[in-house]
Structures are given as C-alpha cells and as structure tokens.
Amino acid sequence: MILRVENLSVSYYMEYGKIEAVKNVTFDLEKGEILSIIGESGSGKSTLAKAILRAIRYPGKIEEGSKIFFNGTDILSMKESDFKREILWKRISYVPQSSQNSLNNTMRVIDHFYDTAVSHGVNDKEEVKRTAKELLKMVRLDPDRVGKAYPFQLSGGMKQRVIIALSLLLNPELIIMDEAVSSLDVATQRYILEIIKDINKKTGVSIIFITHDISIAAFISSRIIVMYAGEIMEEGKTEEVIKNPLHPYTAGLINSVPSINSNVSQIKPIKEGYASIEGCPFNNRCEKAMEICKLSEPPIYNVNNRKVRCFLYGDNKA
Known part of the structure; x- marks a missing residue:
C-alpha cells in the first residue's frame, strides 16, 4: 500500500x-x-x-x-x-485541472523542465535535458521539435502531454x-x-x-x-x-x-x-x-x- x-x-x-x-x-x-x-x-x-x-x-x-x-x-x-x-x-506530483494553462507561453518547453528541476534542487542541466527527452518520447512527442517550441505553438493535446511528462520528471x-x-x-x-x-x-x-x-x-x-x-x-x-x-x-x-x-x-x-x-x-x-x-x-x-x-x-x- x-x-x-x-x-x-x-x-x-x-x-x-x-x-x-x-x-x-x-x-x-x-x-x-x-x-x-x-x-x-x-x-x-x-x-x-x-x-x-x-x-x-x-x-x-x-x-x-x-x-x-x-x-x-x-x-x-x-x-x-x-x-x-x-x-x-x-x-507525489500533480496534473491540475486546465493544466494546459499551467505552461508559461514566454518559456520554451525544455525550459519548463529546467525550471522545475532547479526549484527542487536538481542542477545538472544536461541530465535534465536527457530525462526531458526520454519523457517527451514516452508521451509520444518529438523531443527535439517540442522541446524548442513555445506552448502557444502546440495543440491542446500536445500541451497536456507536456504537463504529464513534467509530472514524471523527478520520478x-x-x-x-x-x-x-x-x-x-x-x-x-x-x-x-x-x-x-x-x-x-x-x-x-x-x-x-x-x-x-x-x-x-x-x-x-x-x-x-x-x-x-x-x-x-x-x-x-x-x-x-x-x-x-x-x-x-x-x-x-x-x-x-x-x-x-x-x-x-x-x-x-x-x-x-x-x-x-x-x-x-x-x-x-x-x-x-x-x-x-x-x-x-x-x-x-x-x-x-x-x-x-x-x-x-x-x-x-x-
């Protein structure tokens, strides 16, 4: 349990x-x-x-x-x-209601991963980047394209999958x-x-x-x-x-x-x-x-x- x-x-x-x-x-x-x-x-x-x-x-x-x-x-x-x-x-992580709105449109998707990791004491940027790529692949997104994109460039379903990937970042x-x-x-x-x-x-x-x-x-x-x-x-x-x-x-x-x-x-x-x-x-x-x-x-x-x-x-x- x-x-x-x-x-x-x-x-x-x-x-x-x-x-x-x-x-x-x-x-x-x-x-x-x-x-x-x-x-x-x-x-x-x-x-x-x-x-x-x-x-x-x-x-x-x-x-x-x-x-x-x-x-x-x-x-x-x-x-x-x-x-x-x-x-x-x-x-314990959380995917909130209307979680697509949780993304900052002025930040690239990969920067959301960096920001989340740093705020929880993880400062190895290369390791975070590798993990982010794996997680974006897991939610069936192209990590190279999506990672460089801004949230407003993504569809609602894609943004939802980004949030799910973010919720998995710290295992x-x-x-x-x-x-x-x-x-x-x-x-x-x-x-x-x-x-x-x-x-x-x-x-x-x-x-x-x-x-x-x-x-x-x-x-x-x-x-x-x-x-x-x-x-x-x-x-x-x-x-x-x-x-x-x-x-x-x-x-x-x-x-x-x-x-x-x-x-x-x-x-x-x-x-x-x-x-x-x-x-x-x-x-x-x-x-x-x-x-x-x-x-x-x-x-x-x-x-x-x-x-x-x-x-x-x-x-x-x-």
Missing part, C-alpha cells in the same frame, strides 16, 4: 457558516494502481486531491482527526516546509491527475488515456485519476470510488461497479451516459436537485429513497467485498 487516507474531513469556514466539502473519507491506494475518483461538480473530488497535496488554504481547513499516510508516514503531521522539500513533486511514486483530459475532444482524450495507462504499466507509478465522467473512469482505472456531497457513496473494482452498480447514484451516473447504439429517449438523467442536509445527502434525488433515508445518514456497508453507503444494504453492515 502506497497511500492510506483515513477519516479525512475538509471544511470551508465562511461568514454564513461552515461548508463540509469532504466528510470522513477513508480509502487505500495500492502501489502501481490506477484509482479513479468520480462524481459531479461539487462532490469534493478536487478538495480531496488538494488535501493530499496539502494545498488547502484559508478559508479551508483540514479538520482534526484526519490522517493521510504516504508509505507509512503521516504527511499531515509533517512541517509544511519538509513536505514541500521531501514529498511534493519528488514523490514520483504517485501522480494525482485532476480532470486531466476534460477540456479535450473525445479522440484526443482516448489517445492521452492510452498514454497514461502505458506510463503506468512501464513505470509502475500509482495514479489517482479524478473525473466527472464515469466512462473515462471505466477505461482508465482498475478501481473506482464514487463521491457525492463530500462522501464516498460506493467503492469497488471497476468492472464490478460498471456492470452492477450498488448505489442509486452510481447507477444514475452510468444510465446518464449515451452510447453509440443507445436510444436517446431511453437515457435517464439523474433527477435535478441539491444534496440534502438531513439524512442521506442523495435522498431528495433518489428514486429508491425510503423514509429512513430522510431521517438518518447511512453508514458504509460491505457487500461482496465492495463498499456502499446506502440503507438498501442494511443487513450487510461492515
């Missing part, structure tokens, strides 16, 4: 009250695994990623009792300066990718997802892949966590979750995705609405909601080695 997130809670303290963005989230990540975390906008996915990266800033706060163990070390107990020097980018053990392909067309998405899978296979790097698109999660990952209103609703092996979703929210996400052969009139979008404050957060959008769902929040239940937060499985309490 490379990562264990334990009872993680993150809140934003606003003038009008506290917003609980992530609530008591617990999960493990195995070495070499690709884990997808999916859910609608506002489900807490990106806040979860920022918490692992210790990037939560005021008015946000990681609540007391939260634990994040990376290779057995509780990184939340580390001094922030030590975390940035010893862990961030060297051992990290874990990469967190937050909506890494959401701004790209479908064909380019598929191409880059294949590259990510190939990188995972060749290097053994662990990946947390955050997305709102369950079809992308189905393609890229071996395991899926479904989040809603800051909580884990369902967790399990990808194939099992896609074929037999246990939580009504997961089923709704799957049924909302059109396929080439599907009848558009038969697509069933999830009922509109907001997360409920009382009871199960999904109860006012759920077709299977019971009276207890409006009164109490369900715990996590263990069903055939899968986890689900739903009263439909009350006899299988973990």
